[in-house]
Amino acid sequence: MNFGDVKLLYLASCLVLGVIILLPTVMQVISFPKGEVFSELWLLGPGRMAEGYPFNVFAGLPYKVYLGVGNHLGELAYYRVCVKLRNQSEPLPNSTAGVPSPLEPFYEYRLFLVDNATWEREVSFSFERVAFDGNVCRVGGLVIDGHFVAVDKVAVWDAERSGFFVQLFFELWLYDADSSEFVFHNRSVNLWLNVTRGL
């Protein structure tokens, strides 16, 4: 190793050491990119797995699913999960256009999550005041988490799939502090349910 190489090696070592010494200060000044920011919304069956979801539902019997939200937005977030019920002719949220379903939520959850935190809870529900009349099924109400809510939903007999189908779905909304209102976060999960005549 000649003298020039030794000089270069020594200078490089000093430079690396200098960078290490400056690192704590630089870290406080430079903000690094957050990476991909997104939120999760999931629905699990009664065993907390993606299986065994309720499908054939009877009036008055309780069913349960697990609803979860994950925050990866890089900051504290205020979420609202709107619970809605639709029949086959009513609109779902349009994820392509980022538009929520125009149906009114009959129930909601509000949650506050710091970055990388998740929230999961059991959602229990049962159909109440169910009446069948020919090829029409009318659902008068739902009991969700112990609260009775009137829904008055009419499902028409689906001859192709043999059932009276309604869809329970959950939309994720995010609070925008600048506009002081919730905006649809373009996340939704749903559950097809076949309302079935008594056992």
Next chain:
Amino acid sequence: MRSAAFLVMFLLFVQFVPFASAVTVGEADDAVAHAESDLGSAFAAVAEAEAAGADVSVLLAKLDVAGGFLSDAYVALKAGDYENAFSFAVACSDAVDGVAADAALLKLDAEEARAGSFVWAVVGSSVGLVLLVAFGLLGWRLLRKWYFKRVLDMRPEVGGVAD
């Protein structure tokens, strides 16, 4: 006869006069809107404190409680139970009462702590750099001396051969 007529009138009155709730739809609506605004403002303040690096876990617990009350208020409002809607909305506003002020204090503390930590980092880095330059120069002198000594030691010596 007169008392019978009075009784009939009373029963008709009870039958046809709608149930008068102590809280009107408007009052319940206003209370819920007010609670919504209070919760939003509290969240914005807590979010700012959290972004500044404050530990907001206690305030988040209050926001969670308030959020539950507000959800219940909406359910009651939809069910036409205006009294409960009003009560839940008031409970929501009460739950977040003072949260924005606490968040502002926490934010201030966090900002001060961050500024203090930055000053210490700058001082530490500056001292470190000065020491690096000083020891670097000293080290360089020693290294150079050692290197040349080593090179000179390796110089081939011409030895004389005695005849």
